Amino acid sequence: MTLADATTPSPAVRPVRALLDEGAGPAHERVYKALRRRILHGEMAPGEHVTLRGVAGELGVSMTPAREAVRRLAAEGALAISASGRVSAPILSPARVEELASIRALLEPELAARALPRAHFSLIERLKRMDAEIDQHLKSGDAAAYVRGNLEFHRTLYLRAHAPAMLALAETVWLQTGPSMRALYARIGMGRVADYHRKAIAALAAGDEAGLRLAIRADVRQGLTMLSNEGLDQA
Template identity: 30%
Template sequence: MTARKIPPSGSMQATAHERVYAELRQGLMNGDFIPGQRLVVRKIAERFETSAMPVREALRRLVSEEALFDHSNRGVIVPEASVDVISDIVRVRCLIEGSATEWAAATITLPELEAIDELNERMKACTTVDGSEKYLAFNRQFHFQIYRAARSVATQQIIERLWLRAGPWLNIMRGEATLGLGLDYHAEILAALRAGDGVKARRALVADISDAADMMLRAASAPPPATGRTSARRRAAMPVTQASR
């Protein structure tokens, strides 16, 4: 009987680091974290059943990508953003993601269209607060399936960096009042892609991003309540109907 070869500890650490990094990165793009949230090494290590070293490496990597911020007093946190920063990111998203969507209309395949349609149907089934986590994950998959169909690796990498910055603000979409608001735009995008109409697909995509951005900006600019007990990051995680009160 041949003994099973045990990988060296360095290899195991690298594997754990990649797993933690990938999960945190995906969580940021899905809106699983809120602006200003502190990421505690010990808690993350417990969640992933690993040691602190792979977690620290993953956090350092995300800080270098500007997805996280290493605060001198608070440690590693999800960056908070001003109205100006959010507006700037949205403007670039509309430009880059709009272009990718327009290009996709000329190169997308039938199986890809069917996969995107299925993701949109799954989103429709998650339009309650209980389904909000899945809703945002399916939303990211819906968009990135389109961007992959554009056949531009460089563009997709840029878009991923943008979503790392914008993702935490998508947390406001977890409210029952806001879930499902982009589905009409998704239907328009799908119809345009099926028709090979890149201009119309781009227009619907930009409208989808812009409407979501309006809610983010309202949450970011909402004044604190008179009691002062609700922080900006807490307001960002609320549905807009609550955050703006």
């Protein structure tokens, strides 16, 4: 079975779910969040096609909210739409990967620097714990969990910057690299990844803005450089 059907064939649905419901919100946003998470965590292969009726049926909604969610993700670059309207996860060219890496290298050090003066002890401790978890996933070879943890680490740090527009832009870039990243780690096996997170945390604790910027920049560059090389290899 898929999920959420049972007795919802008629136009008279029951949106009784008011507050504090987990999968709350309008249907189009539920679909958006579900697809976004799927893309961000690399659960979708580059070039993979999705159909409106497919996602609609899968999430138990009609085509209308499914279309809105897909369009929204396409506007963010997370999905590509062909001339005929077919929707698929984008396949990044090496040039595009370089561009996205440059954007991350511009935005994320700035976000980290803005978070620096606001980083209290508890935040640093939390980041240390997250980094330890990431190392676990790395050792156990769980690529999906590694990618997820990595994004969570960066996001947790950048949230302290109190720069929502800048963070939104960074997340847009993550969204675009999502499918390719998973494919990368699945192929490479993520053998050697330097621990720039640790350097970033140390700089954060020391109040060293320049060091923090460098660590974040290196961390960002590392992942996407690997992706770029891979792209050239298979081409």
